[in-house]
Amino acid sequence: MEGKVIVVTSGKGGVGKTTATASLGSALALEGKKVVVVDMDIGLRNLDVVMGLENRIVFNLIDAVTGKCKLQQAAIKDRKIDNLFLIPASQSDNKSIINASAMERFCKKLRNEFDFVLLDCPAGIEQGFENAIAGAEEAIVICTPEVSSVRDADRVIGILLSRSIVPRLMVNRIVPQLVERGDMLSHEDVVDVLSVDLLGLVPMDELVVISTNMGNHIVMQKDSMAGQAFRRIAMRLNGQADLPIEVPRTQKSFWKKLGIFGKKK
Amino acid sequence: MGVNKITSESRPAARLSRPAARLKGVGDSLWVVIDPQLPLDTLKDELTQMFSRLNYLTISMPVVLDTGKNGEHESLIKNLGEFLKEKFNVGEVSSSPNNRSDTEKRVRTRDMERSWKNYRSDVLMMAGRVRSGQMITAKKHLILLGDVNPGGQVSAGGDILIMGSLAGTASAGQEGNESAIILALDFKPTQVQIAGIVAAGASAVSTKFPEYAYVENGQIVVENYLSANPFARMPWPKIR
Numbered sequence: 001m002e003g004k005v006i007v008v009t010s011g012k013g014g015v016g017k018t019t020a021t022a023s024l025g026s027a028l029a030l031e032g033k034k035v036v037v038v039d040m041d042i043g044l045r046n047l048d049v050v051m052g053l054e055n056r057i058v059f060n061l062i063d064a065v066t067g068k069c070k071l072q073q074a075a076i077k078d079r080k081i082d083n084l085f086l087i088p089a090s091q092s093d094n095k096s097i098i099n100a101s102a103m104e105r106f107c108k109k110l111r112n113e114f115d116f117v118l119l120d121c122p123a124g125i126e127q128g129f130e131n132a133i134a135g136a137e138e139a140i141v142i143c144t145p146e147v148s149s150v151r152d153a154d155r156v157i158g159i160l161l162s163r164s165i166v167p168r169l170m171v172n173r174i175v176p177q178l179v180e181r182g183d184m185l186s187h188e189d190v191v192d193v194l195s196v197d198l199l200g201l202v203p204m205d206e207l208v209v210i211s212t213n214m215g216n217h218i219v220m221q222k223d224s225m226a227g228q229a230f231r232r233i234a235m236r237l238n239g240q241a242d243l244p245i246e247v248p249r250t251q252k253s254f255w256k257k258l259g260i261f262g263k264k265k
Numbered sequence: 266m267g268v269n270k271i272t273s274e275s276r277p278a279a280r281l282s283r284p285a286a287r288l289k290g291v292g293d294s295l296w297v298v299i300d301p302q303l304p305l306d307t308l309k310d311e312l313t314q315m316f317s318r319l320n321y322l323t324i325s326m327p328v329v330l331d332t333g334k335n336g337e338h339e340s341l342i343k344n345l346g347e348f349l350k351e352k353f354n355v356g357e358v359s360s361s362p363n364n365r366s367d368t369e370k371r372v373r374t375r376d377m378e379r380s381w382k383n384y385r386s387d388v389l390m391m392a393g394r395v396r397s398g399q400m401i402t403a404k405k406h407l408i409l410l411g412d413v414n415p416g417g418q419v420s421a422g423g424d425i426l427i428m429g430s431l432a433g434t435a436s437a438g439q440e441g442n443e444s445a446i447i448l449a450l451d452f453k454p455t456q457v458q459i460a461g462i463v464a465a466g467a468s469a470v471s472t473k474f475p476e477y478a479y480v481e482n483g484q485i486v487v488e489n490y491l492s493a494n495p496f497a498r499m500p501w502p503k504i505r
């Protein structure tokens with residue numbers, strides 16, 4: 001099996017890397033692929049919490065990379081989705097304990113076992129970031145429509161391109177109302193500055209907060225706008241590159257239509 | 266520069282010999298060639314004849330008095346200038362600014378003959394996008410076909426031309442070249458520096474016109490490049 005190693009990164013913290021990694025991982029697994037999500041944020045792990053697998057951790061990434069355990073032992077199977085696995089970060093170790101070349105070897109090993117390897121990159125562009133991108137061949141850059149986030153994403157894209165990793169952009173937390181009022185950068189503005197391929201647009205959705213706190217999969221909720229956006233991004237990653245990108249809009253017109261419909265009755 | 270003669274001979278009697286004053290239109294000003302050897306009154310008569318024939322055309326029009334020699338006959342030019350201003354309401358009166366010397370003549374002939382092939386200019390020409398955290402440094406001039414993102418930096422010893430949008434930081438004329446300019450098709454920089462003089466970018470709103478920054482009286486000035494057209498008045502193409 002020759003899988004794809006994709007790093008999910010952003011530069012800036014708190015833009016939704018971990019949530020996106022978990023959601024894309026579960027969405028790809030629901031597409032029938034064998035997926036592993038790897039938490040690269042050593043010392044500050046939280047992908048396991050978001051996925052609700054915290055209490056099942058026995059071994060972690062450091063153990064697997066340094067050979068203290070087998071790959072199969074470190075990969076935790078998800079509670080709900082069969083072919084989704086998590087390799088958690090170590091909470092106690094220092095991130096300098098693994099280096100880029102060790103990570104590169106480990107990614108090769110993972111690629112042989114899984115269809116998709118998603119690496120949840122830590123914020124910043126230091127050693128942890130270097131480790132995360134060492135073994136990756138593709139990157140998803142997450143960016144929110146904020147000036148500071150765009151700036152950091154731009155820096156990260158520059159670094160990724162300098163390592164010949166092809167970055168693709170996902171704009172997260174779009175609030176259509178604010179964009180329409182002109183109070184938020186539109187995704188066109190963001191793409192204009194960053195000028196890389198757009199992978200998808202994810203609207204702001206409070207259901208994300210609820211489900212991450214509960215450790216549930218947002219993509220399994222049919223009524224979640226963000227969850228459905230993640231599903232479509234996963235489909236694009238899984239070969240359906242032509243799937244049109246849906247721009248999040250306010251639901252005003254939808255309700256208006258319903259209103260007219262009601263009157264007719 | 267187009268030079269078209271309005272009138273040539275001024276006095277029928279002097280047709281065979283050299284006329285005391287000749288007139289031609291140069292750009293938006295009048296170019297008057299006078300013979301400084303002649304007495305002042307003769308010249309005044311001559312100019313009166315010439316200018317009264319032009320009627321109101323001469324009002325507030327700049328006049329260049331060409332005596333044939335640079336830097337000489339300054340008092341004569343001043344005298345005649347005051348006379349013309351008083352009588353015909355002409356604009357600025359000056360002596361000929363680029364009275365070509367022989368060396369200049371030779372240079373220009375050579376330029377024409379060789380199509381300026383004997384010159385070389387040090388330019389770093391790049392294409393692409395300068396992202397946040399990236400920096401391009403040119404020894405002399407820098408041309409970028411592309412954009413500079415916020416957080417990106419371009420720096421040059423001479424001019425910087427951005428054929429795209431400049432949203433990052435640009436520093437031209439490093440090491441004190443105040444004549445350097447920074448030009449961008451879409452000019453919305455975070456900051457510009459010319460010869461160590463710093464100016465912060467104002468707003469991110471672009472004017473949709475190419476603009477350029479230059480130094481004037483120790484301050485950075487930004488202007489619409491097409492309407493200012495700073496190099497249009499140069500008499501001869503020069504190396505930069």
